[in-house]
Amino acid sequence: MAKGGKCWAEVVVDLDKDKKIIDYPKALEPYDFLIVLSEESAKDVKKNQLKEGEEGTGFLVWDPSTINKFRAVKRIDKALSIPVQKLALEKFGDRVYGNTILFGVFTVLAGIFSEESAIETIKNFVPSSTLDKNLEAFELGKQEAREFLNSLQKEAKT
Numbered sequence: 185m186a187k188g189g190k191c192w193a194e195v196v197v198d199l200d201k202d203k204k205i206i207d208y209p210k211a212l213e214p215y216d217f218l219i220v221l222s223e224e225s226a227k228d229v230k231k232n233q234l235k236e237g238e239e240g241t242g243f244l245v246w247d248p249s250t251i252n253k254f255r256a257v258k259r260i261d262k263a264l265s266i267p268v269q270k271l272a273l274e275k276f277g278d279r280v281y282g283n284t285i286l287f288g289v290f291t292v293l294a295g296i297f298s299e300e301s302a303i304e305t306i307k308n309f310v311p312s313s314t315l316d317k318n319l320e321a322f323e324l325g326k327q328e329a330r331e332f333l334n335s336l337q338k339e340a341k342t
Contacts, residue, residue: 190224216241217294219286221268226254234260243293245286264289264332271324281321284310288325292333299326 194211214235220226226246235242244263246254249270257263266289272282284306291302302322310318 190222190228192225214242217243217245217290219290220244220246220254221250221282223251223253226251226256229254229256231256231259234262236261240293240295245289245293247282262336264293264329266325266328272321275324276317276321281317284318284321285325285328288322288327289329290325291322292326292329 213233215233216235218229218234220229229244234244242260242262244257244260246257246263246265247268248254248265249267257265266285268282268285269279272279272285275281287302287306291297291299303319306318306322307315
């Protein structure tokens with residue numbers, strides 16, 4: 185697929201401890217998280233696609249370095265704008281590190297697995313020659329997500 189085209193991927197995580205299998209392998213709306221990286225995908229986003237009110241859910245993460253017009257973002261309370269592609273290229277020299285930045289963001293926002301587990305995953309799946317940069321990218325994503333959560337808490341207090 186050409187860069188900037190529309191691509192859709194779903195991940196279903198079942199946190200029900202009493203169930204042994206995920207009985208429906210498709211994400212159902214409203215979503216806990218939505219990550220949008222292209223303008224074409226942004227055109228289809230609607231506020232009601234994300235959960236509202238629940239802590240730890242309803243997050244929209246989007247990349248303003250690849251999306252110029254995103255009308256729905258103004259109506260979504262938990263929208264984190266992070267220029268993933270730009271940061272990856274400027275700080276690490278390759279856009280591929282954007283995936284690890286997003287993994288750091290997701291790790292903090294979702295809180296469904298430990299940061300240690302996430303780091304072990306990175307160590308097991310990236311080439312050793314890129315490990316240090318990937319770990320830096322992961323930390324950058326975590327930092328962005330923490331700052332975002334702090335800003336949400338401050339807004340809630342006012």
